[in-house]
Amino acid sequence: MSELTRLTLTAAREGLAQGHFSATELTQAYLDAIEPAGDLNAFVLTTPEKALDMAKASDARLASGEAGPLEGIPLGVKDNYAVDGVRTTAGSNILKHFVPQYESTVTANLWRDGAVMLGKLNQDEFAMGSSTETSAFGATVNPWRREGSSQPLVPGGSSGGSAAAVAAHLCAGAAGTDTGGSIRQPAAFTGTVGIKPTYGRCSRWGIIAYASSLDQAGPIARSVNDAALLLRSMAGHDPKDSTSAKLPVPDYQQAVGASVKGMRIGIPREYRVDGMSDEIAALWDEGAQWLRDAGAEVVEISLPHSKYALPAYYIVALAEASSNLARYDGVRYGERVPGRDIIEMYEKTRASGFGAEVRRRIMIGTYVLSAGYYDAYYVRAQKVRTLIKRDFENAFAAGVDAVLAPATPSPAFGIGEKSGADPVEMYLQDVFTVTLNMAGLPGIAVPAGLSGEGLPLGLQLIGRPFGEEALFSLGQVIEEAAGRFPCPEDWWR
Amino acid sequence: MSVDQATVRRVAHLARIAVTEEEVVHLQGELNAILAFVDELAEVDVTGVEPMTSVTPMTLPLRADVVTDGFYPERVLANAPVTEDGFFAVPKVVE
Secondary structure, rough: OOOHOOOHHHHHHHHHHHOOOOOOHHHHHHHHHHHHHHHHEEEEOHHHHHHHHHHHHHHHHHHHHOOOHHHHHHEEOOHHHHHOOOOOOOOOHHOOOOOOOOOOOHHHHHOOOOOOEEEOOOOOHHHOOOOOOOOOOOOOOOOOOOEEEEEOOOOOOOOOHHHHHHOOOOOOOEEEEEEEOOOOOOOEEHHHHEEEEHHHHHHOOOOOOOOOOOEEEEEEOOHHHHHHHHHHHOOOOOOOOOOOOOOOOOHHHHHHOOOOOOOOOEEEEEEEEEEEOHHHHHHHHHHHHHHOOOOOEEEEEOOOOHHHHHHHHHHHHHHHHHHHHHHHHHHHHOOOOOOOOOHHHHHHHHHOOOOHHHHHHHHHHHHHHHHOHHEEEEEEHHHHHHHHHHHHHHHHHHHOEEEEEHHHHHOOHHHHHHOOHHHHHHHHHOOOHHHHHHHHOOEEEEEEEOOOOOEEEEEEEEEEOOHHHHHHHHHHHHHHHHOOOOOOOOOOO | OOOOOOHHHHHHHHHHOOHHOOOOHHHHHHHHHHHHHHHHHOOOOOOOOOOOOOOOOOOOOOOOOOOOOOOOOHHOOOOOOEHHHHHHHHOOOOO
């Protein structure tokens, strides 16, 4: 790992501004770090020529005083963001040769602000998973290992490639997406910071859809301040996404380090689930104490419908997925398998193009939307969703500014450990993260400690709608109290 | 609720996903595991609760009804598996 790739995004930005090194040197350092890191399988595609071209243009703008807020910062992009002229697969064989002819709004925003693209990052197929094992490109490996063990662990998912690449210093930051926890859970598993902003904060245009009422873009980074810088560039209104919020984007960096004195933090008693490990429970208590020490008031709250968030999520998300993924029919784009007639062509194309988890989720979604079951499943789940959101509204109305919770029920697990016969075992990974997708709220995962086996553990803060600034302030308190968690060794080199 | 094998085949056809006999057996078990998991929702009292339609209180914005994009058929067709004379081509659907 070179000195340049060790820098946080914030420090790299400073170094570029002061001319200590060039964007080209920084980009080359990252390309040199990616090259020998094949064992991690974090990148599914690198774009070195594009990266060096962009870096050269950044150097010119830095020299002429026209630098953007992310000028010359090398980033990775999850493979479900359409990048014009760059193969984009969402981790699926059905899109293995898909080359978008357009650019997603979020990546366009990043390039507008001067960022440099290093390549595309691995993910669960169509973002359906919590371990990055369902990718058509194979599993991504977590740069972290248990102490004294070389067993490969998952980086979480679905933005597992993004989290692994950031933790392994293969990019200065990354764009991910989060539908049920897909930014926050991998951030927690890799000792990185991940934020899922409020629904509508970032445009979804050009992001390959999984569940449109839940999907949000967000950054994964090595510090709270890095995440604040990235989100400011990614966020903003976009006329091409009718659900994107027409609100100005604050300078989130201003919130990092701001006082949290007098903020009221809720601890939801329903999140103390059966079987929560002692170390997660202890970390949660410790996090509450850090916030108290910083002047916040910590109160117990009740979110009575929390336990129903996960089952309701699996109905809503899968129903929307079955509808969204109907577009992969082998006609306008994607792979095609010929058949006797058009129906057989559709059926063979989709059977061969989609992996097992995606087929399973589409079928459940189709079932819950089918005649006779729609009211019992889908409408009921949407009603439960109203109740879940109401729980949070009641807490906020009672003066709570943010909610503190664990990010995950456990540290990173081994590859293959949870991909057995029962899909529900994997789904339980999202128990603490999924509630806020259901309610459209923002949430940040910040590394806060290590497990007994030396693996990172994360805490999560949940905010009011468009309350990202409070999350950055609170997240910074945790970062300062807990320290940062750089990956201890680069065994993959 | 749980599904039998005939339902698995019917849902697979609705979803336009070909399944083999062997897959039907596995899928039945997996789908039933997921359906058992979501059955927990049946115990929630949802009397008088409106189903959620949007997480943020917003009205759908309207835009001017004008053409803002287009005129590049080659880009539209660039990723198509089969094209003919500037059109997407599919197997014959009308006898």
